[in-house]
Amino acid sequence: MNEHVHDCIIIGAGPGGLQAAIYLGRYNRDVLLLDRSGGRTWHAPEIENVLTNRIISGREIIERGMAQARSFNVRIDRERVLSVRKEGGLFRVVADEGGHAARFVIAASGVYDKLPRLKNLTRFLGRGYYTCIDCDGYRMAGKKVVVTGDEMGSVNIAVAVKLLFTQDVTYLPWGFELPESAKEMLKEEGIAVAAGEAVSIMGHDKMEGLELSDGRTILCEAVMASFGVTLNDAFLAGLDLKRDSLGSRYVVSRTYESSVDGLYIVGPLNTGQDQVVIAAGEGATAAIEINRRLLQQQLEAGAEAQVCTWRR
Numbered sequence: 001m002n003e004h005v006h007d008c009i010i011i012g013a014g015p016g017g018l019q020a021a022i023y024l025g026r027y028n029r030d031v032l033l034l035d036r037s038g039g040r041t042w043h044a045p046e047i048e049n050v051l052t053n054r055i056i057s058g059r060e061i062i063e064r065g066m067a068q069a070r071s072f073n074v075r076i077d078r079e080r081v082l083s084v085r086k087e088g089g090l091f092r093v094v095a096d097e098g099g100h101a102a103r104f105v106i107a108a109s110g111v112y113d114k115l116p117r118l119k120n121l122t123r124f125l126g127r128g129y130y131t132c133i134d135c136d137g138y139r140m141a142g143k144k145v146v147v148t149g150d151e152m153g154s155v156n157i158a159v160a161v162k163l164l165f166t167q168d169v170t171y172l173p174w175g176f177e178l179p180e181s182a183k184e185m186l187k188e189e190g191i192a193v194a195a196g197e198a199v200s201i202m203g204h205d206k207m208e209g210l211e212l213s214d215g216r217t218i219l220c221e222a223v224m225a226s227f228g229v230t231l232n233d234a235f236l237a238g239l240d241l242k243r244d245s246l247g248s249r250y251v252v253s254r255t256y257e258s259s260v261d262g263l264y265i266v267g268p269l270n271t272g273q274d275q276v277v278i279a280a281g282e283g284a285t286a287a288i289e290i291n292r293r294l295l296q297q298q299l300e301a302g303a304e305a306q307v308c309t310w311r312r
């Protein structure tokens with residue numbers, strides 16, 4: 001029996017994967033979208049910077065995107081992808097429920113935030129506890145804000161929050177010694193520096209502050225935290241993919257193709273910005289390019305068939 005080969009397998013039903021699926025579905029391509037469920041967008045309660053939506057939850061974006069993709073005959077299976085290999089010009093994708101084959105693959109599985117050990121964090125994630133200044137800095141306008149993080153980048157975020165959104169910023173280094181130069185910079189910008197180990201977020205419906213291990217409190221209405229992210233990319237381990245100079249994010253071309261021919265990587269797995277509309281735009285770009293290449297393959301196959309007929 002002939003093996004079924006999909007035109008494209010997409011891994012991850014976030015904005016990147018869903019937008020790619022909608023484009024490829026509308027080219028009448030054979031698309032399989034594999035998603036294990038959950039993800040960064042799913043956990044964002046209020047998104048305000050998506051064109052035409054003053055405010056929308058991440059969950060709504062995903063649910064509406066899935067329905068839209070299905071309406072263009074995209075098959076969506078709830079499966080976790082375990083590995084991707086390339087053999088004889090085809091991709092072999094192994095997931096929880098078995099194996100699949102495809103001519104092209106789009107990895108759109110995103111990243112997840114590293115979260116510190118802090119009581120009540122899940123209650124306030126996206127509702128007072130924020131991890132991205134581009135997403136949520138605007139919500140801090142005029143508020144009493146604590147910026148924290150475990151590396152120097154968080155100092156720059158504290159300065160940006162002060163310059164862009166609010167005068168009342170306190171910086172709390174998380175488990176590292178602030179260099180003198182950073183202390184001076186924060187002082188120059190009028191940012192107070194706190195010391196101590198935060199253990200809990202205070203408040204019920206609204207954030208009221210941080211409680212420290214020694215019983216002291218820092219009053220605040222919002223926390224901007226920077227602890228980095230982990231890539232959802234274990235399934236790519238068997239491919240020798242080119243990464244950035246830090247050995248972390250994947251290097252891609254202008255059409256989001258990775259260093260492996262036919263494998264596209266969209267969203268925050270690559271070196272670009274981590275935003276809903278950017279992941280979606282990257283998904284659309286990859287899909288348009290994949291469709292162009294599939295058309296080319298069809299034309300070449302047609303020409304070859306014609307040559308064979310002439311030779312016969």
Ligand SMILES: Cc1cc2nc3c(=O)[nH]c(=O)nc-3n(C[C@H](O)[C@H](O)[C@H](O)COP(=O)(O)OP(=O)(O)OC[C@H]3O[C@@H](n4cnc5c(N)ncnc54)[C@H](O)[C@@H]3O)c2cc1C
Nearest residue numbers: 012014015016036039040041044081110135267274275276
């Ligand atoms: C609290 C919060 C607030 C945010 N606010 C905003 C905002 O206001 N504006 C904005 O633009 N962005 C915001 N973001 C960021 C936004 O969610 C990301 O930019 C977006 O998620 C990137 O989309 P993506 O498609 O790459 O990944 P994701 O949305 O993370 O989707 C990836 C999908 O892949 C799946 N997956 C992962 N691994 C596998 C696997 N092995 N097999 C199968 N499936 C897999 C996941 O389950 C998930 O469904 C916010 C994020 C958070 C956490």
